[in-house]
Structure formats: C-alpha cells, structure tokens
Amino acid sequence: xxxxxxxxxxxxxxxxxNNVFTYFNAIFAVIAVLLxxxxxxxxLTFLPVVIANALIGIVQQLRARSVLNxxxxxxxxSYVVLRDGQQLSLASEELLAGDIITLEAGQQxxxxxxxxxxxxxxxxxxxxxxADEIEKLAQAQLLSGSFVVSGSCTAxxxxxGEDCYAARLQAKAKEVREKPSEMxxxxxxxxxxxxxxxxxxxxxxxxxxxxxxxxxxxxSVESMVGAIIGMIPEGLYLLVTVALALSALxxxxxxxxxxxxxxxxTLARIDVLCVDKTGTITNNNxxxxxxxxxxxxxxxxxxxxxxxxxxxxxxxxxxxNATMEAIRACLEQISSATPTSAFNVxxxxxxxxxxxxxxxxxxxxxxxxxxxxxxxxxxxxxGICKDALTQRTARGQRVLVFAQADTTGVxxxxxxxxxxxxxxxxxxxxxxxxGQQEVRVMVISGDNPQTVSKxxxxxxxxxxxxxxxxxxxxxxxxxxxxxxxxxxxxxxxxQKKQIVEALKAQDLRVAMTGDGVNxxxxxxxxDCSIAMGTGSDAARQAAQVVILDDDFSHMKQIISEGRRxxxxxxxxxxLFLYKNIFSMLLATCAILFAWVYPLKPSQVSLVSMFNxxxxxxxxxxxxxxxxxxxxxxxxxxxxxxxAALTSFCAIxxxxxxxxxxxxxxxxxxxxxxxxLSIAGFMVLFELSRPFNLWHACIFVGxxxxxxxTAFFLSDLFAITPISFDATLLTGAIAVIEILLMLCLNLxxxxxxxxxxxxxx
Numbered sequence: 001x002x003x004x005x006x007x008x009x010x011x012x013x014x015x016x017x018n019n020v021f022t023y024f025n026a027i028f029a030v031i032a033v034l035l036x037x038x039x040x041x042x043x044l045t046f047l048p049v050v051i052a053n054a055l056i057g058i059v060q061q062l063r064a065r066s067v068l069n070x071x072x073x074x075x076x077x078s079y080v081v082l083r084d085g086q087q088l089s090l091a092s093e094e095l096l097a098g099d100i101i102t103l104e105a106g107q108q109x110x111x112x113x114x115x116x117x118x119x120x121x122x123x124x125x126x127x128x129x130x131a132d133e134i135e136k137l138a139q140a141q142l143l144s145g146s147f148v149v150s151g152s153c154t155a156x157x158x159x160x161g162e163d164c165y166a167a168r169l170q171a172k173a174k175e176v177r178e179k180p181s182e183m184x185x186x187x188x189x190x191x192x193x194x195x196x197x198x199x200x201x202x203x204x205x206x207x208x209x210x211x212x213x214x215x216x217x218x219x220s221v222e223s224m225v226g227a228i229i230g231m232i233p234e235g236l237y238l239l240v241t242v243a244l245a246l247s248a249l250x251x252x253x254x255x256x257x258x259x260x261x262x263x264x265x266t267l268a269r270i271d272v273l274c275v276d277k278t279g280t281i282t283n284n285n286x287x288x289x290x291x292x293x294x295x296x297x298x299x300x301x302x303x304x305x306x307x308x309x310x311x312x313x314x315x316x317x318x319x320x321n322a323t324m325e326a327i328r329a330c331l332e333q334i335s336s337a338t339p340t341s342a343f344n345v346x347x348x349x350x351x352x353x354x355x356x357x358x359x360x361x362x363x364x365x366x367x368x369x370x371x372x373x374x375x376x377x378x379x380x381x382x383g384i385c386k387d388a389l390t391q392r393t394a395r396g397q398r399v400l401v402f403a404q405a406d407t408t409g410v411x412x413x414x415x416x417x418x419x420x421x422x423x424x425x426x427x428x429x430x431x432x433x434x435g436q437q438e439v440r441v442m443v444i445s446g447d448n449p450q451t452v453s454k455x456x457x458x459x460x461x462x463x464x465x466x467x468x469x470x471x472x473x474x475x476x477x478x479x480x481x482x483x484x485x486x487x488x489x490x491x492x493x494x495q496k497k498q499i500v501e502a503l504k505a506q507d508l509r510v511a512m513t514g515d516g517v518n519x520x521x522x523x524x525x526x527d528c529s530i531a532m533g534t535g536s537d538a539a540r541q542a543a544q545v546v547i548l549d550d551d552f553s554h555m556k557q558i559i560s561e562g563r564r565x566x567x568x569x570x571x572x573x574x575l576f577l578y579k580n581i582f583s584m585l586l587a588t589c590a591i592l593f594a595w596v597y598p599l600k601p602s603q604v605s606l607v608s609m610f611n612x613x614x615x616x617x618x619x620x621x622x623x624x625x626x627x628x629x630x631x632x633x634x635x636x637x638x639x640x641x642x643a644a645l646t647s648f649c650a651i652x653x654x655x656x657x658x659x660x661x662x663x664x665x666x667x668x669x670x671x672x673x674x675x676l677s678i679a680g681f682m683v684l685f686e687l688s689r690p691f692n693l694w695h696a697c698i699f700v701g702x703x704x705x706x707x708x709t710a711f712f713l714s715d716l717f718a719i720t721p722i723s724f725d726a727t728l729l730t731g732a733i734a735v736i737e738i739l740l741m742l743c744l745n746l747x748x749x750x751x752x753x754x755x756x757x758x759x760x
Contacts, residue, residue, distance in 0.1 A: 012065075034225070057241055057242060077537040092110040100156055104152045105320055106536025119153065119348060121136070186631070187573065187632075205223060205597055208596075223596045226600050227586070229605065230580070230586075230604045231584055239572050250561065251264075263545050268566050271439065271509050277455060277456075279535055281424065288329075310414075312342060313360065317351070345361060369403050370402045376403050381413065392418045398447050400416070401416050424550065438627055443461065449470075496519065497525050501525060504527070511530060514535065520539065530547065531545070532547055534550050576616070578647075582643075586651060602717045606673065606709060606717040611680030653733055654733055655672075658726075661726075663729065678734055684702065
C-alpha cells in the first residue's frame with residue numbers, strides 16, 4: 001500500500017544548489033580562474049561579495065523554510081480514518097489504500113475512493129472544469145482533487161499517491177495558487193538579457209584588447225572582466241529572493257501562511273477586494289436569535305409543534321455547516337418525553353449553495369424544506385411574510401424558512417428562524433484602511449442582500465447601501481452591476497466567478513476572500529485568493545494566502561509587505577540597472593572605437609559595493625506602503641537610464657580627451673571610478689527622498705564608506721594618486737556631470753507632474 005507524496009517544497013539541498021550553482025556564479029567562477037591564471041589577484045575583490053550573496057540567500061531561505069514548515073502543519077488537512085478497527089485522525093499524506101475515511105462538507109477528497117454509506121454532493125471543478133455539483137450515492141466513485149459540497153459519507157480508499165488523481169490534484173492546486181508576477185517577470189527579463197549579452201561582449205572586448213590593441217594577457221583579461229562585472233546584476237535576483245523570504249517569514253510569525261511567496265506582490269497591487277460576509281466580515285460562530293411564525297410573532301420552542309418538526313428535520317439531514325449546527329444547538333433543549341428522532345425518509349437533499357436549501361422526502365408522503373425564503377416559497381406567499389422578514393434583515397439578521405409541501409406541491413411556511421454571526425475583531429479599522437489605500441471593497445454573499453448591506457454598513461464599508469439581488473441579474477448585467485453596486489446578495493457560486501471576471505474585464509486587479517467550497521471558482525479566477533484558517537479544506541488548499549488565526553486585520557500587513565517588496569526592490573533594481581546599462585554602453589563603445597575598457601574589476605567592485613550592494617540591501621528592509629501604478633521594469637528604466645547615459649558620456653569624454661592631454665590609462669581608470677560613483681550617489685540621493693533618519697544614515701554612511709575605503713584600501717581597489725592634469729579634467733567633467741544630472745532630475749519631476757495632470 002502506497003502513501004501519498006508531496007514533492008512541491010524545496011529541500012535544504014535544493015536551496016543550497018539553487019543559490020550556489022547559478023548561471024552568474026558559473027561566470028564568476030570562470031572569471032576568477034582567468035584572473036588567477038593571469039596573476040591579477042587584486043582583481044578578485046568581487047569574490048567576497050559573491051560568496052556573501054550566496055550565504056545570505058541560503059541562510060534566509062532555510063530560516064523561512066523552517067518557520068513556514070512549522071506553520072504548514074497547522075494548515076494541513078486531516079481526516080477521521082478507520083484502520084484495523086481503530087479510529088484515527090491522520091493527515092492526507094499518511095492515508096493508505098484500504099483505509100475507510102469519513103468525509104463531510106468542505107473537505108477535500110484526498111484519494112480515489114468508493115462511497116460505502118451516506119450521500120454527498122461533490123464539486124469536481126478543479127479536475128474537470130465543470131462547476132456543477134454531482135450527487136454521490138453508495139458505490140459511487142470519488143476522485144481525489146474534488147471537494148465535498150454538502151452531506152457526509154464514509155468512503156473506502158482505493159488508490160492513493162501517484163496511482164490516482166492525487167498527483168493531478170497537486171498540479172491543479174498549484175495552478176490555482178500560482179499567478180503571474182509582474183515584478184518577478186521583469187526582474188527575470190533583466191537578468192536574462194544581461195546573461196545573454198555579457199558573453200559576446202566579453203569575448204569581443206578580450207579580442208579587441210589582446211589582438212587589436214596588442215595588450216598583454218593580464219591587462220586584456222582585466223579590461224574584459226571590468227566590463228563583465230559591471231554588466232552582471234549579481235545581487236538583484238538574490239535580493240528578490242531574500243526580500244520575499246523575509247516577508248513570508250514576518251507574515252508566518254503572525255499566523256499568515258503563503259502558499260506562493262509572490263502573492264504579496266499581487267495583493268499590493270489590487271484595485272478591488274471581494275469579500276464574503278460569513279467567515280470574513282463575520283465569524284463562523286452562528287447563533288439563533290429568534291423563532292417566529294409566518295405572521296412575525298415570536299414562538300417559544302418548548303410549546304411549538306413546528307419547532308419539534310424542525311428538530312427532527314435537523315436530526316435527519318446530514319448537513320454539518322454552521323447554520324445547521326446552530327439550529328441543532330438551539331433546539332436540543334426542547335423538552336420531550338423521548339429524545340428527538342430522525343424522520344423515515346425516501347430521499348434527502350443536503351444543503352448546497354446552488355439550491356440555497358435542503359430537503360427531505362418523507363416515507364409517508366410529503367416533503368419538508370429548509371433554506372432561503374426566496375428559494376423555498378412562491379412569490380405570493382413570500383409577499384405576505386415580507387414585513388416580518390424585512391424587520392429582521394434590516395437589523396442585519398439572516399432569515400431562513402422551514403416549510404412543508406401541501407397536496408399541490410407548493411411549500412407553505414411553518415416556521416422562520418433568524419440568525420446572526422458575530423463580527424470579527426478589527427474589521428471596521430481594516431476596511432477603513434483599505435479605503436485609504438485606494439482599494440475598493442465589495443461584499444459578495446449568498447445571503448439576503450439587505451442583511452448583507454446592513455452588516456457591511458456596520459463595519460463601515462463605503463457605499464454599503466448600494467446593494468443588489470444577484471438572482472435577479474442576467475449574465476449580461478454583471479458588467480454594469482460591478483460598477484454600480486458594492487453589495488451582492490443571493491449570489492450563486494458561478495455568479496461569484498462572473499463578478500470577478502467582470503471586474504477583471506475592466507483591467508482591475510481583483511483579490512477574493514473565501515472560506516467555503518462555493519468560493520472556489522471565484523478564488524481560482526481572482527488575481528489573488530485569501531482563505532481563513534477555520535474555512536473549509538477546499539478554500540485553504542485553493543488559496544494563495546491562508547490567515548490561520550482568522551484575524552482579518554492581518555490583511556493590512558500582507559498588503560504592506562507586498563508594497564514594501566515592490567517599492568524597495570524598485571529602488572534596488574534602479575541602482576543595479578544604472579550600473580548594468582552604463583557598463584553595456586561603455587563596453588559597446590570600447591569595441592566600436594578600439595578603446596580598452598577603462599575600469600578595472602576591483603574599481604567596479606568598489607563602486608558596486610557602496611553605490612549598489614550595501615544601499616540596495618538596507619533600503620529593501622524598510623517599510624514602504626506607497627501603491628505603485630506603473631509597470632515595474634518601465635519605472636526602473638525611467639529612473640536608471642538618465643544616470644547611466646550621463647555616466648557613460650562623462651567617462652567616454654574622459655577616455656577620448658585623455659590622449660590629447662597625455663593622461664595615462666591608470667589615471668583614466670581612477671578618474672572613471674570617481675565619475676561613476678558621483679552619478680551613482682546622485683541616483684541614490686534621489687531614491688532616498690524624502691529623507692528620514694534611516695535614509696540619511698544610509699546615504700552618508702555609503703559616501704563615507706566609499707571615501708574611507710578608497711583612501712585606506714587604495715592598493716586593494718587600484719585607487720592610485722593621479723596627475724594634476726587628470727585631476728583637472730576629471731573635476732571639470734564631474735561638474736558638467738552633476739549639472740546634467742540635476743537638469744535631468746528636474747525634467748523628470750516636471751514630466752511626472754505633467755503626466756499625472758494628463759491622467760486626471
């Protein structure tokens with residue numbers, strides 16, 4: 001008998017391999033061998049940075065993995081299993097073929113099985129793409145990867161592990177959770193382009209220096225390596241990995257589990273948050289407020305024949321949802337000479353979100369039904385009870401009807417039940433915060449729209465009074481309805497998906513929260529999905545984010561983490577791109593004009609350390625809640641290109657004018673180092689605005705670190721004294737470079753304001 005397996009998570013060995021054996025590390029290794037062979041040991045100053053990058057990545061990912069694995073234990077599904085005559089509670093991966101398990105509403109079917117006893121409705125949408133609920137009677141086949149929508153049963157597991165749909169389940173669940181990441185895509189694009197360009201450019205630079213200009217092997221290798229190191233974004237991808245791992249770690253410490261670390265970026269960019277009422281705004285602890293007759297008069301359950309019928313009904317249906325548990329808890333105290341007994345029935349229809357009711361057909365004829373009044377009663381009968389129902393729904397209560405079919409098959413109300421859920425703590429403050437962060441909140445619920453609207457108003461959701469009954473909308477109406485209404489009531493599962501699709505059709509990024517099987521389709525369609533820890537297995541498995549302690553206020557931290565990553569990595573990417581673009585331009589120019597690349601590897605390492613590496617990592621740790629609207633790569637390029645062009649022009653001018661003034665190549669290299677660093681520090685200055693104590697410390701510390709290192713470790717980084725003519729020329733070009741950068745920055749500010757005005 002096989003166990004189920006899980007191959008999705010990275011092992012410590014995988015993490016080490018992914019951080020050590022990378023494409024760019026291979027290039028660094030080749031470069032190091034060439035430099036050692038050439039005897040240029042001083043040019044190996046980049047190696048400590050490369051090693052440190054790999055070690056930081058390994059340590060942070062292992063740390064995050066440890067915390068997330070512990071947290072995942074709290075989120076994993078468990079099942080009641082009968083094995084060898086003993087009843088056990090086991091995780092899905094511990095199940096064996098031949099086990100007998102109990103399945104209830106909201107649970108995921110973990111392996112292929114056959115129903116032995118009971119009746120359920122199953123949703124196989126993750127396997128077949130069809131949203132319809134399929135009734136499963138005794139001897140019916142169950143497929144792993146589907147979910148129990150309603151009812152309960154015992155089932156015999158026939159195939160587990162790779163012998164059944166379990167492997168496909170994991171792939172399908174991954175499809176649900178993993179959404180495209182704009183930031184990751186753009187950073188991968190930057191890294192790929194750099195990886196493709198550096199090989200031919202490096203070869204041509206070496207050929208030009210060694211064969212065309214006749215330089216010795218050592219000088220030719222140094223020239224080539226100086227250009228290549230400048231073009232490699234050696235810390236950018238690592239920075240992304242570490243930033244996402246640290247975000248996942250911080251969230252895990254607050255009981256938030258990320259199935260996909262990139263989901264924080266998606267949430268940070270959302271325009272609309274769709275929430276379910278039950279389980280998100282309210283908790284799952286439902287209580288019966290009142291029992292009343294069709295005239296609206298409250299009844300006492302101890303002296304009510306309809307209450308006795310409802311108690312027997314509750315003992316008959318297999319539903320284990322919060323509503324029916326609240327009914328059972330309320331009616332179990334009814335005084336009776338004998339315990340409440342179940343009905344003898346021909347058929348039982350469990351509750352489903354599609355029907356909005358449950359039903360039993362009695363052996364002696366007749367039927368009883370319990371559910372939403374709009375779906376149980378005819379319009380004429382509903383109109384008679386309208387005032388009594390409206391009074392309760394206006395107070396935010398959920399009203400259900402218990403009805404009996406007459407001889408004509410028309411259901412007549414016997415009893416109404418009003419229920420309430422308690423509000424989750426801090427939800428009002430959380431929704432207020434969303435409004436401040438330019439995120440629209442919509443409430444989608446299967447309950448009465450007036451009830452949902454009242455509860456939405458209680459938690460201060462803007463425009464909560466704008467509600468609609470989704471059962472009255474056609475498929476074509478949703479495109480308009482999502483622009484007009486905030487609250488949607490009486491929504492069926494497939495309609496939740498339609499709402500999300502309609503919002504996405506307007507180029508809006510949509511997040512969806514849910515806690516039940518009826519939310520799966522919409523969660524799968526949304527850009528990001530969030531589930532509560534006490535929700536169903538179905539919702540937790542499909543979601544990218546799981547809030548294990550059900551504290552909805554964690555949403556603020558999740559979005560803040562995503563915005564921290566986007567904003568800080570945007571600044572870091574700008575710093576890396578500045579150096580990469582400059583190096584590519586200067587290398588291309590050197591090849592075209594038969595120059596020797598002026599910067600040595602150690603000089604590039606010095607600039608990279610204090611212009612890019614140190615400030616990028618320090619800025620990436622900062623809290624930053626600003627919402628970014630532009631495309632990641634465009635924003636980074638717009639910020640990096642002016643500085644890269646300025647540095648390129650300045651150093652190209654220095655290289656071109658040096659022979660005229662008889663300035664040595666050594667002096668040109670030192671002068672180029674300072675020109676490159678000046679533009680880099682101006683970029684860092686702009687990225688640090690508005691200045692606070694942390695930004696000031698980073699900027700001043702990096703400038704001081706650069707000057708101090710250049711002075712005290714001058715031999716290590718090839719910073720030698722330069723001639724008076726070289727100093728004069730470098731100083732003059734530096735002044736022009738600074739003025740040009742200031743003009744470009746002013747133009748950028750003006751253009752940004754102008755574009756913002758046009759967009760309004």
